[in-house]
Every structure is written in structure tokens, then in C-alpha cells.
Amino acid sequence: MIKKAIISEASETFCKKVIELSGEIVSRCDQCGTCTGSCPMVIEMDISPSQMMRLVLLGDESVLEMKTIWICASCFSCTARCPRGLDASKVAEALRQMKLRKAIHYLHLEEIDREELKKFPQMVLVAAYRKLTG
Amino acid sequence: MKRIPYYPGCSLQTKAKHFETTAMAVAEALDYEMITLPRWNCCGAVHSLTSDDLMHHIAPVTTLLRSKEFSEANQLDDSRLVVLCAMCLNVLKRTNKRVIELIDDRTKMNDFLYLESSKYDGSTQVIHFLELLKEIGWDVLSRKVTHPLSNLSVSPYYGCLLLRPKEVGIDDPEAPVIQENLLHSLQAKVVENPLKNRCCGSYHTLADKQVVVDLSYDILTNAQKAGAEIITTSCPLCAFNLDQRQEDIIKKYSGFKKIPVVYFTELMMIAFGLPLKNAGLDQHYVDPRPLFIEKEMYHEE
Numbered sequence: 001m002i003k004k005a006i007i008s009e010a011s012e013t014f015c016k017k018v019i020e021l022s023g024e025i026v027s028r029c030d031q032c033g034t035c036t037g038s039c040p041m042v043i044e045m046d047i048s049p050s051q052m053m054r055l056v057l058l059g060d061e062s063v064l065e066m067k068t069i070w071i072c073a074s075c076f077s078c079t080a081r082c083p084r085g086l087d088a089s090k091v092a093e094a095l096r097q098m099k100l101r102k103a104i105h106y107l108h109l110e111e112i113d114r115e116e117l118k119k120f121p122q123m124v125l126v127a128a129y130r131k132l133t134g
Numbered sequence: 135m136k137r138i139p140y141y142p143g144c145s146l147q148t149k150a151k152h153f154e155t156t157a158m159a160v161a162e163a164l165d166y167e168m169i170t171l172p173r174w175n176c177c178g179a180v181h182s183l184t185s186d187d188l189m190h191h192i193a194p195v196t197t198l199l200r201s202k203e204f205s206e207a208n209q210l211d212d213s214r215l216v217v218l219c220a221m222c223l224n225v226l227k228r229t230n231k232r233v234i235e236l237i238d239d240r241t242k243m244n245d246f247l248y249l250e251s252s253k254y255d256g257s258t259q260v261i262h263f264l265e266l267l268k269e270i271g272w273d274v275l276s277r278k279v280t281h282p283l284s285n286l287s288v289s290p291y292y293g294c295l296l297l298r299p300k301e302v303g304i305d306d307p308e309a310p311v312i313q314e315n316l317l318h319s320l321q322a323k324v325v326e327n328p329l330k331n332r333c334c335g336s337y338h339t340l341a342d343k344q345v346v347v348d349l350s351y352d353i354l355t356n357a358q359k360a361g362a363e364i365i366t367t368s369c370p371l372c373a374f375n376l377d378q379r380q381e382d383i384i385k386k387y388s389g390f391k392k393i394p395v396v397y398f399t400e401l402m403m404i405a406f407g408l409p410l411k412n413a414g415l416d417q418h419y420v421d422p423r424p425l426f427i428e429k430e431m432y433h434e435e
Contacts, residue, residue, distance in 0.1 A: 020186075022184065043348075073338055075336065079298060080300060080308065090183045112340060123144050123179045127336065132341070
């Protein structure tokens with residue numbers, strides 16, 4: 001299949017929005033893949049962190065539907081190693097926020113086992129609610 | 135006794151109480167009194183990473199401001215704010231950095247805090263307990279040791295937020311040595327785990343447990359392969375994932391052998407010969423006491 005990318009006005013607006021929210025100039029990304037190679041979560045993701053960066057740069061809003069943006073736990077391994085000084089975890093956070101600010105949640109509290117809930121240190125609940133609910 | 139303010143955060147007086155108890159006992163042995171900050175509030179656990187979101191920085195800024203006021207009003211010997219939790223450290227330090235560097239944001243945040251009695255200027259310095267120990271000096275620590283851990287192979291685990299991002303980390307993000315140095319001062323045999331700064335899966339333990347099971351399995355087995363008998367950590371969340379999740383690791387990986395995971399302060403209690411009654415050694419999923427008994431470091435009372 002021949003793939004085609006069209007940078008429409010909508011794509012450009014999307015890309016700019018992510019850049020503004022994250023503070024990361026995604027066009028600096030060289031697609032070297034260091035973030036992907038450093039990511040401990042990559043095996044759980046549907047697209048790699050470098051693919052996420054690329055989709056943002058192309059203004060492709062389908063990136064918002066990827067599991068990757070929720071799986072990123074902001075461990076900053078990619079941040080520590082990016083040769084271009086970019087922070088992909090901030091880009092993931094911006095994308096999460098674009099969903100959460102529309103009240104589209106990833107975590108549904110009613111699905112969590114009540115018995116398990118009693119075991120967690122409080123910080124687990126605070127962190128997960130902050131990251132995965134709006 | 136030097137008095138220094140201490141910020142507990144959400145977990146240190148509840149699920150991770152024994153981390154606090156042991157840290158305070160160790161600090162006291164080193165002539166420091168950690169005074170719990172009055173009117174502290176939750177830091178939010180994760181630093182808000184978007185550029186337009188100031189609201190989520192208000193909680194940590196309030197804590198930083200109150201720490202400043204508290205240490206001034208009580209003329210504490212050390213005005214820096216000590217934390218034990220890696221997440222608190224990360225959030226408080228990053229927020230403080232934003233207050234210092236982005237003047238517009240600082241003004242806006244202070245506007246939010248109009249009910250507080252003073253403005254915050256970014257002057258509270260946040261340090262982790264490990265940094266305080268380093269400052270006290272490894273040689274001073276080693277002189278306190280009455281029960282050397284020379285028979286014990288320990289693998290330190292750092293996780294993410296003590297080290298990254300670099301601007302707020304307490305040591306080199308790729309090759310940290312602060313826990314190693316501490317363990318050396320207790321005369322422990324230090325075992326190098328190549329995954330010591332690999333993420334444990336963090337808050338995914340709540341709704342996506344299998345992610346944490348796999349990551350923790352890798353971290354633990356790498357330490358075991360290197361010869362570790364016990365793992366130390368400094369974060370209640372890492373401790374939960376590496377310790378409690380072994381219950382689920384065994385179900386998935388049949389050949390897995392359990393390994394105790396403790397806070398570094400618990401080993402310090404043993405090495406300093408401090409009373410272990412409230413050290414929380416019984417608070418772990420994998421009980422470290424049989425190992426300590428085997429190594430003749432601990433006796434049932």
C-alpha cells in the first residue's frame with residue numbers, strides 16, 4: 001500500500017497544539033530511535049515512542065487513539081538519553097491531556113479490584129488518577 | 135541535635151510508615167532531628183508536564199512556602215526540606231525549578247495563593263534523605279556501624295524519579311552510586327544490577343498489573359543473577375511493585391524465587407545496632423527476617 005501524508009491545515013494546528021502544550025519542538029526529532037530503545041514500556045505499546053513523535057510531527061491525530069500515550073509512565077528514560085534534548089514523555093503527557101481535557105478517561109475506577117485497592121500505597125492512587133483520569 | 139524540616143507526603147505516614155520511622159531513627163543516631171512539617175499537603179505524586187497547567191503546581195508550591203515559613207519561624211538549624219519518597223522529591227524539586235525560572239508562572243502561582251501569609255520566591259531547597267546522608271559523610275556513617283553487613287549481598291535499586299530528569303536527580307541518571315556508597319559504608323557486599331535504574335512500571339500497578347509483573351520480574355531476576363540476596367529501595371511505590379507484586383510474579387513465572395526488598399534505612403538500623411522492634415521488618419510481603427537470621431544479623435525477641 002502506498003502511504004500518503006498530507007499536511008493539511010488541521011494537521012498543522014494539531015502539531016502546533018502539541019508543541020505548545022508539551023513545550024517540545026518535535027520537529028527537532030531525528031527519528032534516531034534512542035527513545036524507543038530506552039523505553040522500558042515499549043513492549044506494551046502499539047506504536048513506539050519515536051513513531052509517536054513522528055505522527056505528531058505529521059499532524060496525524062490518530063496518535064491520540066494509541067495505547068502508547070497511556071502506557072508511557074513518565075520514567076524519563078528517553079528524556080535522559082535523547083541526543084536532541086527532547087522530552088518524549090512531555091509529548092505523551094500533552095497527548096493524554098488532549099483526551100483527558102475532553103473528559104475521556106483511560107482508567108475506570110469501577111474496574112479496580114476492591115481487595116487490591118486496600119494494598120496500594122496512597123501514592124499509587126494519586127499518581128494513577130492524575131495521569132489517567134481527567 | 136540539628137533540626138531539619140521533613141515532608142512526609144501521602145504514603146510515609148500510612149502504608150510506608152516504617153520507612154519514616156527507620157529514617158528518623160537513623161537520622162537521630164547521626165544527630166539530626168527530622169521535624170515533620172506542619173500543615174503539609176499532598177504534592178500530587180506526579181509532576182504536571184504540560185506548559186499551561188499551573189493549577190497542579192499549587193499544592194507543591196504551598197508545601198514549599200510553608201516549609202520556608204516554618205523553618206524561619208522556628209529558627210531551624212537547617213532550612214532545607216528533607217523528603218524520603220522519590221516521587222515527592224521529583225515533584226517538589228521540579229516545581230521549585232519552575233518557580234525560580236519562570237517569573238510569570240511564579241506570579242500567577244502566588245496569585246492563586248492569596249490566602250497564604252507570604253509570597254513564595256523559590257528559596258526552599260529540597261533534598262532527599264540519601265543526599266543528607268552523603269553530606270554527613272560516608273566515613274561518619276561507617277564509624278556508627280556496630281554490626282557490619284559484611285555477610286550480606288545487597289543490590290540497590292533506584293528506579294526513575296530519584297535520578298531523572300537530570301536537573302532534579304540526586305545522582306548520575308545512568309550510573310548512580312549514592313546507594314552503593316551508603317552500602318559500602320555499612321560494609322555490605324554491593325551487587326551491581328544493570329536494571330537498577332529501570333522503571334518498575336510505577337502507577338500502572340493499579341490497573342495494568344501485568345506490565346508491572348513483567349518489569350519487576352526482569353529487575354528482580356537480574357539482581358538475583360548478579361548474586362543479590364536482598365534489594366534496597368527508597369521509594370514506597372518501587373517497594374510495593376518489587377515486593378508485593380512477587381505474589382503475582384510467582385503465578386506467572388513458575389521458576390521464580392522470592393527475594394526480600396527493603397528500604398535502605400532498614401539495613402542502616404541493623405548495621406547501627408538500633409532497636410528493630412519498630413523497624414517494620416514484618417511489614418514486607420517477602421519477609422526479610424529469615425535471611426537476617428540466617429546471616430546472624432537478627433534474633434527473634
